[in-house]
Amino acid sequence: MITLYDLGPSLLEDQTLGLSTPCRKIILILRYKDIPYDHRFISLSEIESTAKSVGAPPTTTREDGAEKYTVPFLYDSTHGRAVSDSYLIAQYLDEAYPDTPKVFPKGTKALQSLAVDALEAKSTSLIPVIRPKMYRQMTPKMFEELNKQYGPAPELSTEELTAQLAKAKTMFDELKKSFGNQEELYVMGDRPIYVDFSLASLVLTLRVYYGSQSKEWGEAKNWAAGRIGNICEGILALMRV
Incomplete structure (x- = not known):
C-alpha cells in the first residue's frame, strides 16, 4: 500500500x-x-x-x-x-507498477523534464493569485507555519486579481502555438503523460482554492482557446480510485 x-x-x-x-x-x-x-x-x-x-x-x-x-x-x-x-x-x-499506463513513454524523460520546467515558469504568474486564498483556508497551525516560513501573502484587490489573471492567461495562451492544429487532447495523443498531469495539477489549483463554480476557474478553463480546461477535465474524468 x-x-x-x-x-x-x-x-x-x-x-x-x-x-x-x-x-x-x-x-x-x-x-x-x-x-x-x-x-x-x-x-x-x-x-x-x-x-x-x-x-x-x-x-x-x-x-x-x-x-x-x-x-x-x-x-x-x-x-x-x-x-x-x-x-x-x-x-x-x-x-x-509496470502493468499500469505509462506517464513516461520510452525516450521522453528528458524532453518532458524540459517541458515541465517551461510550464512551471509560466505558473509563477499564478502565485500571487493562489497564495492568499490558500493561506486563508488552512488550519490556524498551518497558517502560522506558512507565515513564519514564507512570509505573509498579500491580499489582492479586485483590480489586482483581474490583472494577475490576465497575465497568467497571456502566459498559458502561448501553449496554443505548441499544440498547433493537433486534434488529440494530450501532448502525445489520446493518453496523458507526465507533462499533461503537470499542467493539470498547476491550473487545478484555482479550482481547489476558488471552487469549481468560481469566476476564476471558469476563466482558466478557457485559456489557450479552451485547451487548458479540456486537459484538466479530461484528466479528472480518467481518475479511477
Whole structure:
C-alpha cells in the first residue's frame, strides 16, 4: 500500500485533490493508474521528521548547505520503498507498477523534464493569485507555519486579481502555438503523460482554492482557446480510485 504525504490539513471540505501542487500531480497519476493509496497530511514542521521516519530522502539543500525535505514523498509498503520529489515518484510508479499506463513513454524523460520546467515558469504568474486564498483556508497551525516560513501573502484587490489573471492567461495562451492544429487532447495523443498531469495539477489549483463554480476557474478553463480546461477535465474524468 502506498502512503502519500501532503501538506495540510486545510479547512476545505473537499481535499481529495491535495493541497500542494506537486502532491496533486501524484494524486492524479495514482488515480489514473488505479493504484490504491493513503493520503496523509502533515504540517510544515513535521515534513523532515516524517520523511526521515519512513526513509524518504531530502529533495534539495538549503542556502547553508543543510538538507531540505519537501512534499510530496511516499512510502510503498508493497515494495519497501520510500521516494521523494514528484518527478522521481512518477518514474518510480511507472517502474514499480509496470502493468499500469505509462506517464513516461520510452525516450521522453528528458524532453518532458524540459517541458515541465517551461510550464512551471509560466505558473509563477499564478502565485500571487493562489497564495492568499490558500493561506486563508488552512488550519490556524498551518497558517502560522506558512507565515513564519514564507512570509505573509498579500491580499489582492479586485483590480489586482483581474490583472494577475490576465497575465497568467497571456502566459498559458502561448501553449496554443505548441499544440498547433493537433486534434488529440494530450501532448502525445489520446493518453496523458507526465507533462499533461503537470499542467493539470498547476491550473487545478484555482479550482481547489476558488471552487469549481468560481469566476476564476471558469476563466482558466478557457485559456489557450479552451485547451487548458479540456486537459484538466479530461484528466479528472480518467481518475479511477
